[in-house]
Amino acid sequence: MKSGYKNRTRRSFLRNGMGLLALISLSGPARLFAGGKNKTTMKEGRIMKAAVxxxxxxxxxxxxxxxxxxxLKKEGLSVVLGDYRDFDRTKLATADLIIMGSPVYYYDVPRNFREWLGRIPGIEGVPVAAYVTFGGEGGNQHNAVCSLAELLQKKGGVLVAMDKFGNMSTxxxxWSMGYDKKVLAYRFLPDENTFAHVRSFAKLSLDNALGKKTISYEKELDFREAIKGTIAMWTGFKLFSGKxxxxxxxxxxxxxxxxxxxxxxxxxxxxSIxxxxCIACMGCVNNCPVQAVNMTFMGKRLHGFFDFLKKNRIQIKEPV
Ligand SMILES: Cc1cc2nc3c(=O)[nH]c(=O)nc-3n(C[C@H](O)[C@H](O)[C@H](O)COP(=O)(O)O)c2cc1C
Ligand code: SF4
Ligand code: SF4
Known part of the structure; x- marks a missing residue:
């Protein structure tokens, strides 16, 4: 009786699982999750101080x-800014507008940043904007920026803008496995269009905060989004990496x-490492100036991003 129940459950699990996979593969990215709506109303007052x-x-x-x-400074705001690791999070409490940025790592906002965002003080009613940077295509970027927005909303932030900006993957x-071309296809990014896009995102965030205009979002149905919730994606890297x-x-x-x-x-x-x-963020591999960090993936020694740029004589453009 018990085992029959187990078998039935297993069968229906497989059937449902196959059904879900079929749905995902047939439909491609589609709107899946409702939500992304602001739960708090925006607080009154002038927008004078921003935190980025x-x-x-x-x-x-x-x-x-x-x-x-x-x-934002050119628009007359006073701005505090920095990497979260150097940023005094108590400063968020006095900001009238908060903009947060994250890279997409393994289809999501990296775990360390998610955890830090979980520990920031409440930002009830403060207008917030979220952006991600990414490399290449099809890396669950839309859902990643939704996740970042969601984390800010959970703290009481009111979403006014969100966007994503493409670069060369890091x-x-x-490239260590020989797929250089995949990355080099984006060797001209960021370019002037990227910087214009970033500037207009900053202005839109401010305009919407001033005009009390809020936005909502929906995540997409994508197999990457489905699997990222069941297993930390970087464990896949670890599985195929050596000592x-x-x-x-x-x-x-x-x-x-x-x-x-x-x-x-x-x-x-x-x-020792x-x-x-380790969450396989590649920060050590990418930033070591002498390639002394020894990590392998499927038997291949990894080389850092700046070493890769140097070998290909690429200089990343800076905004002027
Ligand atoms: C560990 C790691 C995982 C990554 N995973 C993704 C991904 O899932 N999707 C994507 O679009 N880009 C991915 N990328 C590319 C980065 O998102 C992209 O290059 C980003 O702009 C890097 O930002 P940073 O230079 O500020 O760290 C990954 C890069 C690294 C180092
Ligand atoms: S050891 Fe390197 S790859 Fe691992 S978490 Fe630290 S910086 Fe990232
Ligand atoms: S040279 Fe040594 S200390 Fe400096 S980044 Fe490389 S491994 Fe780390």
């Missing part, structure tokens, strides 16, 4: 954050990897 905060490991999200801050396994370490002979003790690591997984004195706590 980001998480960035290879500079793309930071570059856009600085441009957003610069645009994911080392891609992590720092190469004693090459390391010049600049401490960049330690500063970049969001999980405190690197002990440079013993040249704790694979259990």
């Amino acid at each position: 905060v980001w998480f960035s490991q290879a500079g793309h999200t930071e570059r856009n954050g600085k441009l957003i801050a610069d645009t 994911y080392p396994p891609t 992590y370490s720092v190469d004693k002979k090459t390391c010049i003790h600049c401490n960049k990897c330690v500063m970049k690591c969001p999980t405190g997984s690197i002990d440079i004195h013993s040249y 704790n694979k259990d706590t």
